[in-house]
Amino acid sequence: MGKHATEEQRAASEYLGSLDDSLAPWVRSTGPIDAYEMHLPVKVRSPVEWFSFAIASRQLSRAAATAIYNRLVAQLGGSITAERVIATDEQTMRRVGLSHPKARAIRGLAELADDGLLEQDKLAAMLDAEIQTELVAVPGIGPSSAQMFMMRYLHRSDIFPASDLGVRAAVTELDGLGKRITPKAVEQRSALWRPYRSYATSYLWGYTWELHHPAAG
Incomplete structure (x- = not known):
């Protein structure tokens, strides 16, 4: 996204990437992202x-x-x-x-x-x-x-779907846990990412995607 990133996207990337946290290296390597992109196959107007x-x-x-x-x-x-x-x-x-x-x-x-x-x-x-x-x-x-x-x-910046399997799988992997983290535990874990938990969620989804679709060679 680079120079086309919005002020909020850059701020979220810089904040999440600056934390002493297992997600931070992935954020730094990925750079600013659009946490609100929907990729819908239909047009929605309301x-x-x-x-x-x-x-x-x-x-x-x-x-x-x-x-x-x-x-x-x-x-x-x-x-x-x-x-x-x-x-x-x-x-x-x-x-x-x-x-x-x-x-x-x-x-x-x-x-x-x-x-x-x-x-x-x-x-x-x-x-x-x-x-x-x-x-x-x-x-x-x-x-x-x-x-x-x-x-x-609505493009709210601090939404965190604690029950989402992709989010939980990513945190489990990043934190090196022996079994999948529970929704309650990951909700508590997410407090560190405020006020950009929507961005943290999208970074976690991206990390999960990369785990299952690694770049070839």
Whole structure:
């Protein structure tokens, strides 16, 4: 990323790389990164659309999730809005390939958005913990989905998905632990990386990827 890095990206890299910590050498060798890059195969223009794709993707291949999402967009007239979801019965939503729990979760998000709780100005004024509390109250939305939304869509810099297997695998390897670190322990471990835990998470994911896809020769 080099000279194209933002001030926040450089600050996160410098801070995390300066720590007396097992992650620091990897941060220094990698340099600044974009912790918020989503790499989505579809265009999302609102929280409802972001969550609709995230929910459709659960336990499915990216290709299958993309097909279902695009069918849902077409079914709803070209975009997924709170009003259109609420006006559509569940049977119609399930015809595009959504399961009952997924259709219910998307409807719950739409109702939250319709109440104004997912408006950008409202979200900007809320703490991370407040947003997570609102989201996990919706059936079908768990902590990990809420955390990914805050990190990838809202670009919050201090989100840490302690239950994520990739994060835990990376910390286990970096710290030379005999068995995989628990979510509770890795949450405590992450305190050192504040206020850039979203960046630490992305560095950890990158480290996990490198472990399983080492550069050839």
